[in-house]
Amino acid sequence: MELLQDAFQYYINNQSFFWNATRQHLVLSSFAMVISLLIALPIGIWIAKRTGIAQVVINIFNAFRVVPSLAILFLALPYLGLGFFPSLIALTVLAFPPVLINTYTGIRGVDAFTIEAATGMGMTKTQVMTKIEIPLAIPAIVTGIRIASVEVISSATLASFIGGGGLGDFITRGFALYDVPIMLVGAIPVALLALSSESFWSLFLRRYQVPEN
């Protein structure tokens, strides 16, 4: 309890620093998400109809997944230097696999009979994709986005290590000073952000889902 009080006190004393860090954290995470969606969604849709290429692409992105996010940050360091930009790249790469794989499996998972019915009724390939396959894959795609966003928000704390800023700054500072309350000022908001992103996408999915019975 005392720890929390100390943490709150630290927040009161460093309000502008805290809100600046939060803003950085959000900008970093959301930019990373938007960029990875812009790239991974079209690729996922494109490879869904090309099984041969799909395996290669998915394996490449899965390989990225095995590399820990911290390692990606430090791997980016020698090439991209310090600061916001390399952190953004690292987080974008991190968000790729869940979005890509869920888009791919979501579209592949659409019932073959449904597609045949649509084709047999005279829909063009594009109409089948935009009116049938993508809408039916939305639950899987959004699940991928949900997983990715939680991963990105929590991993964005690591950006602090290479000078990317964000709430991770409090954690690294608290760690260096051996001061737990300072660490909490970073850790608690990150946890809350991750949880609220998770609930936002869950709610979105529930609203999208077709009512049962």
Next chain:
Amino acid sequence: MSNEMISSTADTNILPVSESGEIVFERVSKSFTTNTNPAVDQVSVKIPAGDLVVLLGPSGCGKTTLLKMVNRLYEPDSGKIWMGGKEIHTLPVNELRRQIGYVIQQVGLFPHMTIQKNISIVPHLLGWEEKQIIDRLEMLMQLIGLPVSYLPRYPRQLSGGEQQRVGLARALAADPEILLMDEPFAAVDAINRERLQSELIDLHGKLNKTILFVTHDVEEAFRLATKIIVMRAGKLVQYGTPLELVTQPENEFIEDLLGSSNILRKLSLVNVNSILKARKNQSIFTGGSQPVERPGTVLHPEDDLRSVVSLLLCSGRDSLPVKDSENHLLGTVGYSDLREMLISNLPSE
């Protein structure tokens, strides 16, 4: 005697001018790379406009392949298919498909669209006006016997039988001349299946569409069909009315398929209506000359001959009147008809 009669009537069906609902297959073949034997092998057949023709055969006989070549989900390797006098490859593929109603086994309703959206897909694709679509929707719901209040619901909120009705309404949405139905009732339970079959017979009578219906279920085929195409290993084995198939099976395969050694089974495949129709074709229609209307057992056109036998036995009469749903007398059917039908099928020794 009756043999000659029946085969001669089959020939008169060939019309000089093709109607828009007519489908003609001309030496159509199709092979799949995975199999050395052709899936469809040199099939030539003419499906008259307005008939309900069932493609019957064991799985893998090519019946579905033949069906899917009509809306070009499969392309034939050789041969030609004509629809209403037009070779189907002269039309753009999506334009062709929008002119053909298509109902598939798993219903294939789009789960993320309401019933209204599902049914109005093809009218939308054809660019109908909203007002026209709404009118059509109301008419179709009435036709399939579902309340208009179902329109905003989703397919999952409907029972299997209701979903299948919606599937039929969707296929009929743009008023096509031709309906293709690929084992549409296979996934429906037995009670609902029978109900859907009767409704399809009714609907076919009302709408005068050409229906090509695929099934492996012999009972279903005989219940629905005005004509049956029996296929085996990609080849057309026999094409004829249910009565013709039962009385003059082309070969042992057909006999086995129908279980022809069992007389009661055979009787169960033919209904009262085919007897009346065959008699009409022989132009010795005597049914009307039975004005005496006694209360008691009445036959219906869709009753199978097996139940006719039991009704005849129970009533103790030699023949019974046939009446339609509006209680009009259509004729009489009795022991003599059954005997004649069975005699015509005696093995020629």
